[in-house]
Structures are given as C-alpha cells and as structure tokens.
Amino acid sequence: MKDNATFRxxxxxxxxxxxxxxxxxLALTVALSVGLIVWSVLQLEAVTWAEWMTVPLAFVYANIAEYLGHRYVMHVPRRGLRxxxxRHSKQHHRFFTDQHMxxxxxxxxxxxLFPLLLVVFFFGVFGAPVWFALQWLFSDNVAWLFVLVAVAYFLNYELFHFAFHCRTDSWVMKIPGIKKVMALHQQHHRPELMSxxxxxxxxxxxxWLFGTYHREPTTATEQNHD
Ligand SMILES: [Zn+2]
Ligand SMILES: [Zn+2]
Structure with missing residues (x-):
C-alpha cells in the first residue's frame, strides 16, 4: 500500500x-447554509409549543440519518451511490488516516467538504418532498422548522468535520469539547476500525443506540505537518 505522502x-x-x-x-458552504437558516426563521409565524417539538425530533432524525448514511452508504458500495x-472510503479515508489527520x-x-452541487441536489431531491409532506400533514411552521434544523445540522456536520482535520495547534482545537469529539473521529480514521x-x-x-461507540483512553496525539 502507498504511504500517505505519496497518496496525497x-x-x-x-x-x-x-x-x-x-x-x-468553506465560505460558500457557511453562507448558503446561514442564508437558508435565516430564510426559514423568517417564514415562522406564531409557532405553537407542539410545533416547537419539531426541533428535537428533527435533530434526532438528522443524527440517525447521519449515522445510517455514513455507515451504510459511505462505507458500503451501493448501486447508484457508489x-x-x-469519495469517502477510498479517497477521504486514504488521504486522512488516524496518523495523518x-x-x-x-x-x-x-x-x-461536500461538493456544493451534490448538497444542492440532495437537499432538492430528499428535502423538497419532506417539506411538502410536512406542510400538507401538519403546518407551514413544522415544514420550515424541519428545514431549519436539517440545514443547521448539515452545517454543524461540515464545521465539525472540517475542525477535526485542522492542525492540532490551530485555534479551532481550543474550542471547549472539540478535542473529545475529534478523538472519536480520529479513531474512526484508523483503517482497521473505519467500517x-x-x-x-x-x-x-x-x-450509542446501535452499539458502535468506541472510545480509547489515549488522547489525540500531536501530528502536525510542518
Ligand atoms: Zn474525516
Ligand atoms: Zn468514514
């Protein structure tokens, strides 16, 4: 197998x-996401407490979608989604290993970072039908709260993942708690553990729910390239 420097x-x-x-x-990812979040907030009108429940439910839904998508699409070749x-298993995981984060x-x-066209495509294909279904079944507020949480979750995902691949002496790593979550992703990047x-x-x-949580006692090691 090629060494990391050669692969890169x-x-x-x-x-x-x-x-x-x-x-x-990075700037476009943030700007488009924040724009869509602000737009969704502006659509809300007299939200009831029952409608606010969309926020925790959509959050858990997004977390499970992130989990299943990563486990069963990004790490297993699927027809049409290969x-x-x-991109993920053969490129991202080869470019970044636990020793070269x-x-x-x-x-x-x-x-x-996700290609922007792919993001627009996925939000259009999977997001638009959900928006119409929620608006039809419940209300405009529920549909917009769902969009708001989905986009905020996506932005959170992108920024966390970006931070985990920054240098360990970067200011990003000084954000409280970031190294703890980063350690989990670093262990995921170990080739024998990634799947x-x-x-x-x-x-x-x-x-936690599906029994694939793995934390090792060691902390993230210093491994910057100079
Ligand atoms: Zn990664
Ligand atoms: Zn992965």
Missing amino acids: AEFRAAHIPRWYVGYAH SIYV PFEHHQDYKVT RYNFNITYPIGD
Whole structure:
C-alpha cells in the first residue's frame, strides 16, 4: 500500500484542479447554509409549543440519518451511490488516516467538504418532498422548522468535520469539547476500525443506540505537518 505522502501527492495532482480555492468552498458552504437558516426563521409565524417539538425530533432524525448514511452508504458500495462510497472510503479515508489527520493546504479542504452541487441536489431531491409532506400533514411552521434544523445540522456536520482535520495547534482545537469529539473521529480514521466504529461525525447518539461507540483512553496525539 502507498504511504500517505505519496497518496496525497498523487491524489492532489489527479483530483484537485489548480483553480480550486478551499477558503471559498468553506465560505460558500457557511453562507448558503446561514442564508437558508435565516430564510426559514423568517417564514415562522406564531409557532405553537407542539410545533416547537419539531426541533428535537428533527435533530434526532438528522443524527440517525447521519449515522445510517455514513455507515451504510459511505462505507458500503451501493448501486447508484457508489461514487459517494469511493469519495469517502477510498479517497477521504486514504488521504486522512488516524496518523495523518490534518490538512496541509486549503486545497485539501476538497477532500473533506461536500461538493456544493451534490448538497444542492440532495437537499432538492430528499428535502423538497419532506417539506411538502410536512406542510400538507401538519403546518407551514413544522415544514420550515424541519428545514431549519436539517440545514443547521448539515452545517454543524461540515464545521465539525472540517475542525477535526485542522492542525492540532490551530485555534479551532481550543474550542471547549472539540478535542473529545475529534478523538472519536480520529479513531474512526484508523483503517482497521473505519467500517466498525464511530459513524456519527457530530454527537454519537446513533453510535450509542446501535452499539458502535468506541472510545480509547489515549488522547489525540500531536501530528502536525510542518
Ligand atoms: Zn474525516
Ligand atoms: Zn468514514
């Protein structure tokens, strides 16, 4: 098997175009998500306590969706969704291993952040029918609260995952609690554990429920590239 430095060099040459700017990808991800969250908030009108229950329910739903998607689509090749498996298991997990977690360059963000077109596509294909169903079954408020939580959860996922692949001496790592959650993802990046444990990137609710939570006593090691 190729060593990590060789894999990274070959991957960058083959898959990351010169024009790609990681900072712009990150900024657009944040801007579009925040824009959609604000838009959803502006649609709310006289929300009842029963409608507010959408927030915790949608949160748990998003957590389980994150878990199942990561465990059964990103780590198992599925017909029609194979490119997602390749992107994640064959590229993200080879580029970043538990021994080589940090980005070396803003262009490396491309191996972690979701492509924006894919996000727009998934939100359109899976989000729009849910919006119409909730609006029809319950109310406009429930539909917009669902969109709000789904987008906020997605942004949370992207920012956590981004943070976990920052250098350990970055200011990001000083955010309280971030290293604890990061340690779980780092263990998930160990090649022999990646298909078995720690499929939640954010909060390990799915891992607790389905018995795949794995925490080792060791803390995240220093492993920056200079
Ligand atoms: Zn990762
Ligand atoms: Zn994974």
